[in-house]
Amino acid sequence: DGGITQSPKYLFRKEGQNVTLSCEQNLNHDAMYWYRQDPGQGLRLIYYSQIVNDFQKGDIAEGYSVSREKKESFPLTVTSAQKNPTAFYLCASSIGADLPTNEKLFFGSGTQLSVL
């Protein structure tokens, strides 16, 4: 059963704490992405990776960090520098990052992060 698995489903962060969101895919896709979704604002790109050991900043990368040590995994760390982290975080993948292979994104089920 191929797909993208995000964990945990719900996560709570204390003040000054770093938290890591997990994203694993078994679709053998080269490209992976992290989006943030806030009510009324659609999806905004945080980081993306086209290949192992390489990643690029998206539109709202400040306060976040990522790694891509394995093709299947693209964890996102929300650092204490992110002052407004409460949001729904979505991980996605595509066959490649360049057209025409990246128009179809496959999404995970998301992680809701809240601040305590």
Added chain:
Amino acid sequence: QKEVEQDPGPLSVPEGAIVSLNCTYSNSAFQYFMWYRQYSRKGPELLMYTYSSGNKEDGRFTAQVDKSSKYISLFIRDSQPSDSATYLCAMKKTSNTGKLIFGQGTTLQVKP
């Protein structure tokens, strides 16, 4: 001004109605247009994909792109309660690696 504008709704219609969902955009460089459907607290899934102008039909769904007006639409015929979801338009420039621009999403409720 946002690059892509979408009325957030909510839009409520009776079962069987024809639904029209729309997005406008400001950048003529967008060439690829998509519609994603997102059920509550789930990841979006690709519904329709169109390149450049024209219409594309898939079952009860029709996607329409009017590049001269910078306007895209998604029509749902014979709407069902199972169509109740948030619909997100997304678009992409040819030159942009990895970057899809999403609208805010329109929440649709189809009442039985």
